[in-house]
Amino acid sequence: MGLKIINLVKQVPDTKNISGEAMKSDGTINRAILPAITNPEDLNALEEALKIKENFGAFITSITLGPPSAVKVLKECLFRGADDAILITDSKFAASDTLATSYALKRAIDKVGGFDIIICGRQAIDGDTAQVGPQIAEKLGINQLTYVTEILQITANDITVRRATDNGSEILRSKLPVLLTVITEANEPRSPSAKRVMRYKNIISKNEEPYNESYIHPECSDNTCINFIKQWSAVDIKADLACCGLNGSPTKVKNIQSVVLTARDTKMLTNSKEDINALIHELIGEHIIG
Amino acid sequence: MKTNNILVVVEQNNHKIGTVSLELVCKACELAQQLKVSVDAVVLGHKMHDELKILAAYGCANIYYIDHPKLAHFTSIPYAKSIINVITKYKPQIVLFGATANGRDVSPQVASALKCGLTADCTDLQIGDYEFKGKTWNNTLLQIRPAFGGNIVATIVSPESSPSMATVREGVMKMTEPNYANKVNIIEEKCTLLDNDFLTEIIEITYEQRTVDLKNAKIIVAAGMGVTTHATLNLIKELAKILGAEVGCTRPVVDAGLLTWEHQIGQTGVTVRPNLFIACGISGQLQHTSGMEESRRIIAVNTDPSAPIFKLAHYGIVGDINDVIPKMIQAYKTKL
Numbered sequence: 001m002g003l004k005i006i007n008l009v010k011q012v013p014d015t016k017n018i019s020g021e022a023m024k025s026d027g028t029i030n031r032a033i034l035p036a037i038t039n040p041e042d043l044n045a046l047e048e049a050l051k052i053k054e055n056f057g058a059f060i061t062s063i064t065l066g067p068p069s070a071v072k073v074l075k076e077c078l079f080r081g082a083d084d085a086i087l088i089t090d091s092k093f094a095a096s097d098t099l100a101t102s103y104a105l106k107r108a109i110d111k112v113g114g115f116d117i118i119i120c121g122r123q124a125i126d127g128d129t130a131q132v133g134p135q136i137a138e139k140l141g142i143n144q145l146t147y148v149t150e151i152l153q154i155t156a157n158d159i160t161v162r163r164a165t166d167n168g169s170e171i172l173r174s175k176l177p178v179l180l181t182v183i184t185e186a187n188e189p190r191s192p193s194a195k196r197v198m199r200y201k202n203i204i205s206k207n208e209e210p211y212n213e214s215y216i217h218p219e220c221s222d223n224t225c226i227n228f229i230k231q232w233s234a235v236d237i238k239a240d241l242a243c244c245g246l247n248g249s250p251t252k253v254k255n256i257q258s259v260v261l262t263a264r265d266t267k268m269l270t271n272s273k274e275d276i277n278a279l280i281h282e283l284i285g286e287h288i289i290g
Numbered sequence: 291m292k293t294n295n296i297l298v299v300v301e302q303n304n305h306k307i308g309t310v311s312l313e314l315v316c317k318a319c320e321l322a323q324q325l326k327v328s329v330d331a332v333v334l335g336h337k338m339h340d341e342l343k344i345l346a347a348y349g350c351a352n353i354y355y356i357d358h359p360k361l362a363h364f365t366s367i368p369y370a371k372s373i374i375n376v377i378t379k380y381k382p383q384i385v386l387f388g389a390t391a392n393g394r395d396v397s398p399q400v401a402s403a404l405k406c407g408l409t410a411d412c413t414d415l416q417i418g419d420y421e422f423k424g425k426t427w428n429n430t431l432l433q434i435r436p437a438f439g440g441n442i443v444a445t446i447v448s449p450e451s452s453p454s455m456a457t458v459r460e461g462v463m464k465m466t467e468p469n470y471a472n473k474v475n476i477i478e479e480k481c482t483l484l485d486n487d488f489l490t491e492i493i494e495i496t497y498e499q500r501t502v503d504l505k506n507a508k509i510i511v512a513a514g515m516g517v518t519t520h521a522t523l524n525l526i527k528e529l530a531k532i533l534g535a536e537v538g539c540t541r542p543v544v545d546a547g548l549l550t551w552e553h554q555i556g557q558t559g560v561t562v563r564p565n566l567f568i569a570c571g572i573s574g575q576l577q578h579t580s581g582m583e584e585s586r587r588i589i590a591v592n593t594d595p596s597a598p599i600f601k602l603a604h605y606g607i608v609g610d611i612n613d614v615i616p617k618m619i620q621a622y623k624t625k626l
Contacts, residue, residue, distance in 0.1 A: 129410040134398035143489035168498035250407035250451035271609030
């Protein structure tokens with residue numbers, strides 16, 4: 001009997017590759033032209049889950065909250081070895097801040113049933129908040145280990161990890177169940193397996209038929225596979241709408257500005273020996289360099 | 291008992307109060323003056339009485355201190371529950387945390403339990419008004435932070451939940467002069483934690499001395515992606531050495547494996563304000579410049595005359611760093 005692992009993933013715009021064209025004239029981001037990717041640290045988290053599965057035995061359920069197009073990140077998880085995938089999607093969740101997001105994910109985790117480990121990336125590159133993981137742990141009333149760089153030991157009852165801190169690192173042990181957030185340094189995520197890509201490349205998400213849940217088989221071995229990605233709405237996870245989307249989000253955006261470099265009177269110099277000598281001399285004269 | 295103040299959650303490591311916490315106290319004092327309230331601190335630890343005085347020197351009116359052997363070192367749930375207890379008791383209107391690994395671990399737990407807003411990694415905090423649908427909130431905390439990889443700056447408010455909470459990275463807020471004559475008012479709070487709140491067992495703690503100190507450097511020579519070889523990097527290191535400078539860099543240089551992350555300046559690295567910043571082969575992407583634009587003097591060296599870094603620099607040299615840096619080294623050596 002392996003461990004039950006829930007792996008949380010997020011689809012994000014690729015903020016590393018934002019070019020001028022991605023900025024609209026009003027200073028907001030044109031998300032539509034940005035490539036959507038799986039949040040990098042979530043892939044590090046999935047990799048750790050897959051290593052547990054290989055070394056210890058585990059059933060991995062990947063969950064994402066997002067628009068219907070976010071099904072793409074769940075396929076990425078299935079391609080790499082996740083056993084099951086759930087898409088939480090509903091317009092009721094639009095404009096959620098981290099608190100409302102963690103509420104919706106908590107409700108979804110409740111619906112999944114039991115788990116031993118929840119594992120996700122430390123933070124998503126679009127917001128860099130690192131809040132959703134710890135907020136889910138709080139809502140579930142379970143322990144958390146954040147900034148994990150290495151899983152050192154795992155038993156049926158507890159887990160030992162190395163955690164990065166600002167002054168070094170620490171080795172921590174926690175009883176299960178526990179929520180882990182993983183950072184980039186942990187590993188190099190594997191590539192999709194060709195066999196699994198063939199199996200799942202055309203998989204779609206759809207609402208479950210309530211009268212037939214027979215296909216859910218928690219002892220799923222590598223021979224069994226899922227036929228579709230489960231799609232859950234706010235009603236499906238029995239979410240209180242007062243806690244969802246804008247209603248459930250205490251933080252509001254007052255305004256957004258695009259960043260413009262401050263113009264300065266730049267003194268342009270040539271790379272001649274004379275100009276550089278003069279510059280160094282000026283800096284010494286002003287005691288900026290000694 | 292005074293409520294409605296600003297509370298700083300103090301970070302301590304190995305019984306020593308973190309610089310980020312003192313920076314937060316300084317910023318909190320500035321905000322508190324506008325709000326006409328005082329600044330309080332909460333400290334969790336063991337045998338730290340002597341260390342607490344410095345908080346008063348930087349302007350804390352009340353220091354809520356919970357002393358317990360099991361709180362000597364950070365763990366998530368005991369820290370979260372203790373902080374929640376202090377917030378519930380003293381009802382501050384603003385709570386500030388350092389955006390450290392521990393601060394970013396515990397603050398979302400607190401926000402989730404209190405169902406209040408939390409803004410991560412703010413680069414500025416202000417007091418101002420917020421209008422929405424004909425309703426106005428006066429004197430609310432404006433939480434200013436970059437988003438989308440630093441390409442936008444968002445002002446976030448959370449006026450309908452209390453307290454307003456924010457985290458701030460080390461080195462972002464400026465320190466003021468301490469006044470050691472300030473009265474130290476330590477209020478001991480009881481530790482009400484139960485055995486089953488201690489769910490994390492600490493097996494080992496490793497402290498690694500930081501070998502790079504960008505934050506306190508007076509001069510920084512920084513490498514961007516114009517530095518693609520170790521030979522060029524060695525020139526940068528040589529210039530840094532003779533100027534008594536630290537070596538900094540942009541994120542792509544770290545990603546390329548040329549320098550370690552301790553050298554990284556910018557949004558995902560440290561924020562620096564040296565007297566002199568020499569940008570070598572740095573194009574001037576916002577992710578980087580947000581962490582160095584407040585340098586007092588900026589010299590930019592780049593082969594591309596249209597590189598955005600030249601808009602920010604006080605002195606611009608269009609040229610190859612392999613050509614310019616040896617000339618700088620030569621000029622400095624002969625002027626001595």
